[in-house]
Amino acid sequence: MLVVHAGWVPGTDRPGRLAVWAEDFSDLAGVAGLDGEPETLTLKLPGTTRGPVPPAELATTRAVKLRSYQVPALLVRDGEALATLASADDAGDEWLAGPSLRYLGVLAGFACDLARRGRMLPQLVEEGGVPAARWRPVVTGGDAAGYRDFALGMPPVVRATGAGLSRTLRDALNVLVDAAARDLMPERLLRGQRPGPKAELSDRWVSALTSADPSLPAAEPAAVRELGAALGDWMRAANEANGPVKVSFRLTEPMPGEDDWGLEFALQSAEDSTLYLPAAEVWAGGRFPGMPARPDETLLAGLGRAVRLFPLLHVALGDQQPAAMTLDTGEAHDFLRQAAPLMQAAGFGVQLPSWAGRKSVGLKLTTRTKGKSSAKALADSGFGLAEIVSFRLDLVIGESTVTAEELAELARLKVPLVRVRGQWVELDDRQLKAALKAVGRRRDGELTAGEVLRQVIDGGEEDLPLVEVDADGMLGDLLSGQAAERLDPLGTPPGFQGTLRPYQERGLSWLHFLGRLGLGGILADDMGLGKTAQTLSLLVQERRDGTPKPTLLICPMSLVSNWQKEAARFAPQIRTYVHHGGERRRGDLDQDVDLVVTTYGTAVRDLGMLRSGDWERVVCDEAQAIKNSGTRQAQAVRAIPARTRIALTGTPVENHLAELWSIMDFVNPGLLGPAKHFRKRFQEPIEVRQDELAAEALKRATGPFVLRRLKTDKSIISDLPEKNEMKVWCTLTPEQATLYQAVVEDMMDTIENTEGIQRRGNVLAAMTKLKQVCNHPVHLIKDGSRLPGRSGKLARLEELAAEIVEDGDKALIFTQYAEWGTLLQPYLAAHLDRPVLWLHGGLSKVKRDALVEEFQTSDEPMLFLLSLKAAGTGLNLTAANHVIHFDRWWNPAVENQATDRAFRIGQSRDVQVRKFICTGTLEEKIDAMIERKKALASSVVGTGEDWITDLGTEQLRELFELDMAGVR
Known part of the structure; x- marks a missing residue:
């Protein structure tokens, strides 16, 4: 291809x-x-x-x-x-x-x-x-x-x-x-x-x-x-409306029994929507931070521009100090349907009643199972998606179910805004016509549970969406999106060598429930909550139920040993075979085994062999590896047939909704339709237009198949210790400061004289050099000279490391540079007279496993130095209760994943997380930028440092410039 x-x-x-x-x-x-x-x-x-x-x-x-x-x-x-x-x-x-x-x-x-x-x-x-x-x-x-x-x-x-x-x-x-x-x-x-x-x-x-x-x-x-x-x-x-302060309009409903709508004017911050000042307070001299010198002039100028979009505003402009105006119902509807969208698109602030913009006419689907209705009884009786259930479709306006007669009367009145049982709703002609047509169609009868599920995922029609689902029994559990909470927990299966926590038992019940129905799921529990244990307990439960077919588990190479050891620990009766390396089998894999563990790379190379296996299920661990549906490994994994599929990932969506589609299309092929349909139906409305209805419909469609729990939720896990994060501010030595300034001057000259991708590469090179200087002069100049006394960061690390081992503790130290780790490891070992382990990408799997085993089992205080890329995921290092990020990746998600090597189930002590930052340098400035944009951090810095390369030259100069206050 x-x-x-x-x-x-x-x-x-x-x-x-x-x-x-x-x-x-x-x-x-x-x-x-x-x-x-x-x-x-x-x-x-x-x-x-x-x-x-x-x-x-x-x-x-x-x-x-x-x-x-x-x-x-x-x-x-x-x-x-x-x-x-x-x-x-x-x-x-x-x-x-x-x-x-x-x-x-x-x-x-x-x-x-x-x-x-x-x-x-x-x-x-x-x-x-x-x-x-x-x-x-x-x-x-x-x-x-x-x-x-x-x-x-x-x-x-x-x-x-x-x-x-x-x-x-x-x-x-x-x-x-x-x-x-x-x-x-x-x-x-x-x-x-x-x-x-x-x-x-x-x-x-x-x-x-x-x-x-x-x-x-x-x-x-x-x-x-x-x-x-x-x-x-x-x-x-x-484009005038793109200033720091914008004029805002707020439409308020009439009081009960009245017909007068209110349209209030205000000034609002373009950056922080919570900074909002009604026009009456503007005229009284009120202010908020960032306001222009003459807010009254800003208000009048904005109202003058808005008149072109809503001509009725000329009435309010007849007042010397316009603050609000009154509208009748027809005028309020004109504002809702015509002016408000134009004003929002033109950059004005618009606040509407909560029901505005929602499709007021929709369908309510009610299903009832025939006979037994409890989830436990249904599961025991072999209830599946082919089972027949009764259904009924009702018309809903606002939040009220209406009869065909009431609908016909509303259509006859032709009033765009009406009160229906005390609630204001906006009636759309197309929706009314679609609803009147639906009245004449079949509205009750019988369907299979699978057909009902498809209706819920499709979400009704464009002009007549499905807005509510009321189902009992199995469908109720499944469609609620809370099946894990509503199902009777199975309990820890006999033969499982360990005790599942209550939330893990609910996860096992949910996976077992979906498997009985022939459906796949995404177990998206937060990192460290035991997705491995829940998956292995499912295999133990199935062997108890008499399921003979094996499971194929695909994971990154770094996790192969972890799965092999965890299977031996929790489920020794599960016959496990690792299909990886030059000695792997060349024949049938599904014979005489219960669990086959392989890597994504091997799955691509041995696809023909894996496709011929008779698998009960395929499990993808770290399933974000298949978030891009176009990659070879994503295509290979989807091509392996199995009765059911499970995706294990703590990050089902990292950047775009297309990633969720890719993973969902793996676990339940075709359920969300083709990618083109998903993009038009969900991705574009949600990502481009922030469409709340589309977001609700996507949640309803995917909720039954995604189980997500967080470590920070005390109702999920109350005995996990605290994670205390702190920043450690380090000063540059004079030698570092001199080198830093020399790099800035040299690289800025280079950056200014290049364009496009060449400029982008030069910016990345400049950042790398500056970060190397912040680590240590030797890291930049690579002359093999001595390390002591030349780096503020190294001096602080020496102090901390001495305190940690003196207290009898263990620590993880992450660096993104393998060459720096190679210099640092022997120096720290000699300085502390303690073992300092060093894990990087050049080690064999056997050596990696040996280092992890030594760190976890040894009683001796020690440090574990790790390359961020090689050890940021997939390792269980709970013997450490200190985590040090020596140099920053500037991607919160990557740093948190690395921290979670220690902060996970099995950790019995509070974890101290320290992030080293050199004051006055780009490290401090970028940290401040991330803090200011915490809410957008995943989208702004989700790809590491690439976003910095698009800054202008003057912005880069300001970012790179050294503040001498950070030099000791």
Whole structure:
């Protein structure tokens, strides 16, 4: 299968172009659905001297650097980018869309959504020295947040041709919005013949907005300047609302028995929505932090702009100090349906009643099992998805069930806003029509439990969604999303060598329950809550039930020994075979074993053998490894047949909802539909538009199959000790400060003189060098000189390490640099006269296991130095009650995973977590940036340090600059 990638080539004097190429850089002419002009591009791609390295192999390839390659590609013509990106969704067996092509496909969806909602303006631009009529996006309000997400999430390969992130994204969105607008517009905006070359420029410009050729040759320069200036003013006015303070509007319902709605005005912070000041307080002189010098002028100016969107505001502007106005029900409906969405899109704040915007008409599904109804009885009787249940569909308006007669009366009144049993609801004509049609269809009868489940996942119709489900028995347990709580716990199975905690017993019952129904699940318990023990207890329970077929478990290589040892510890009667290494079997794997443990890499290599096995289930541990559905290992794992499947992961969604779809499609193939349908139904509405209804529907669809518990929830686990996190501030020595400043001056000169991917690589190199200086001068200059007395961090580590071993404790010390760990390990061992173990990626599996065993079982106080990449996941090191992050990865999720090597079940003491930071350096400044953006940390720094490379030169200079107060 050919993996196809895409990037964007920004244009200097013409629109940018979509460039498409294949992973093996072969000729694309035969790839279905792709057409363009053959071209050779110079791309900066990760690779070795042998050539570019595919993304899926980056983690396992050594000596990878950003290098320039000549790459054959297809340049898609300007107006055909949308069609090309749409074809990526329909990739057949011949080719697979890579992450970059899928990213641009989502961006195309965003562009089409902007065009459909009218979030664009016509402009006059210059292309190759010729004026052209183009549509340009207006990105304000909630759309601006979506635009920032696209910037943060852009794969590097999209801008591999050398342009910066901002320019690449802007050019791509410009082209896509223009194409989407021309698809949506009628053939002509104005009737009559198209104007000729001698007609007025304004007439030619209007005509060119919908013609195949947007250019306007032979236009008079004076006319171009005049029209361009007017259109530019229009665009600037549309973007005026993107300031630190915005005007906000709040619509309030009438009091019972009245018909007067209130529309209140206020000023609100654009950054912090909790900073809100009603207009009456603005006129009284009230303020909040960040307000402009004349807030009253800001309020009046904003109201003046808003009049264009809601003309009735001119009544309020007749007052000297407008603070609010009264609306009747019809006017309130006009504000809700027309003005409010426009105001939000234009950057104004809008607060509406909680029911506003929700689809008020929907369906309620009620099902009842026939005969026995308890979950225990159903399970004992072999109840399954083929069982017949009775069902009934009722119409719901707001929160009330209505009869067909009541619905007909509401439709006859044709009132857009009505009170239904004391609750205000907004009635949509399309929903009413859909509901009236539904009245005439079958509304009760019998279905199989599987058909009911499919109805719930599909969520009803577009105009008539399923808003409530009332089910009893097995379906009630399953669809509630709380089956683990409602099921009778099975208890620790006889033969299991250990005692399950109550929440683990509920997890076992849930897994067993899904397995009896032939369904898969995602056990997403927080790291350290015992997903391994729950899975092994399921195998023990099944052997007791008489299930003869084996389970295939796929995990990262670092966890193979852990599964082998945990199986021997908790379930010695389970016959376990590790299928890994050169001595692995070449024949049938499912004979004479109960559990086969293998790695993701081996699963890809031995797919043919694994597909021929007769498996009860396939289990994926650290299932985020298959979050990208397009990778070879994700495809291989999904291709292995089994009766049921389980995914084990503490992070079912790390960056995007597409990852949840990929894992769900593994555990229950096809349940959420194809990826294209999922993206349209859930991903785009939730990620781009923050659609609450779509989020609720996704939770209802996936909730039955995801079990998530957190360590911090005392109702789940009350005896886990505390985790105390603290920052350890270290000062630079004069030698470090001198080196630091020299690196900044040298690297900033280099960064300023480079662009695109080369600049990005230089920024990453600068950060690496500065972090090395913060660790120790020897780490940067690599001259083998002495270590003592030359590093503030090392001095602090020596003090802490001495205290830890003197107290008889053990500590984990994480560094992201293996070369620094190799220098540090013998020095600390000699300094402390104590064992200092050192685990890094170059060790064999046998050596790794021996080090872990020694650390966990030895009574001697000691330190365990670990490479963050090699030991950040998969290890149980509860013998340590201290964790030290010597140098920061600046990704909270990665650091927390490393910390959880010690802070997990089996830990009996409070865990002290220390994060070393050099004051006055980029370490302190980036830490402060993360703290300010805690709520967005996962999306802002979710990919490590790459986000820093997109900062401007002056921002980088400020970030890198040394504050001498941090030098001792």
